[in-house]
Amino acid sequence: MTESGFQGEKLHVTNAALHHLRGYLALFVLPLLTPVQAQTQASCQFTTFSRIFTIPGGTRFLVPRGVNDYSTIVGDAQDNPDFSVRAFTRSSGGITYYRHSSNGTAGNTTFTDRTNGGVNIGVADSSTYTYLASASASGTPFTLQGSTFTPLTMTIAGTTYNKFTVWGMNRWGTSVGAFNDSSGKMHGFKRYSDGKGIALDYPGAVETVAVSINDNGTIVGWYSNHLPPNEWRHGFIYSNGKWATLDYSSTQQTSLSGISNANLIVGNTIKGTNETGSFLYQSGTFKNIVLSNSGGTVTSVRGESTGKGLITGFAGYTGFVATCH
Secondary structure (H helix, E strand, O other): OOOOOOOOOEOOOOHHHHHHOOHHHHHOOOOOOOOOOOOEEOOEEEEEEEOEEEEOOEEEEEEEEEEOOOOOEEEEEEEOOOOOEEEEEEEOOEEEEEOOEEOOEEOEEEEEEEOOOOOEEEEEEEOOOOHHHHOOOOOEEEEEEOOEEEEOOEEEOOEEEOOOEEEEEOOOOOEEEEEEOOOOOEEEEEEOOOOEEEEEOOOOOOEEEEEEEOOOOOEEEEEEOOOOOOOOEEEEEEEOOEEEEEOOOOOOEEEEEEEOOOOOEEEEEEEOOEEEEEEEEEOOEEEEEOOOOOOOOOEEEEEEOOOOOOEEEEEOOEEEEEEEO
């Protein structure tokens, strides 16, 4: 199956059209900026771990950002004594850390996703530990397989970029993320394994961030029609050259963070600058994701594996990997 490299028209998909659709969007029923009906809670099986550790002089917080089909979780560890950031990999209960060194100096490093082939992707050498909050282009994107660190470049419309944020990668080595052009506008992108890419801009939006791509080439993320401080995020699906909005409700912002090969989509709701909950969406139905025994703490989902649809995230000081339906 090939992946389309062309942008197309904006697509509005209604519930009535579900059974008439074929191809990538056949399983999507997309309510466009309409209030969502009362939601049920997803049925989930959670495997949990602590995301806070005591270190000399303070604490270390793990932020899970991606997971593969083998339940290997990647993300970043943020130390409050010196605000340093190091990438982590959690596998079989053990945690290893990684900081990329440039010119002999270790810099802030994060992993954002991991493929089933054991390739980590991420961003290194950022000047500030908060760079991922806005998907800015201050760091060096890379892949890490074993000990081999490979900086990434991307050529779009004749311009080559070496500073961008890469968020997700599928089995074909196609990655997605966000970059800033020379005017400072933030675009999403789809980068092929040969380094060539296309910009992804939701029609009419002033910001677009592509977050996850499955093995069929379907991409999810978020866009906004307004810049901060008036930013309002809408979820999007981009597939086979067509765009669709996927919003949990009209009263909260929506940010999509993962899509599996079975088109199970996960994301978060936002009010103001705070996340208010997480959800899954499949075949026209939203369901809330709530970590068991979380005591009312907001559950946040951060990534999803393409094959098994494993979900990683956290609630309070507890991280998790889960299967939900």
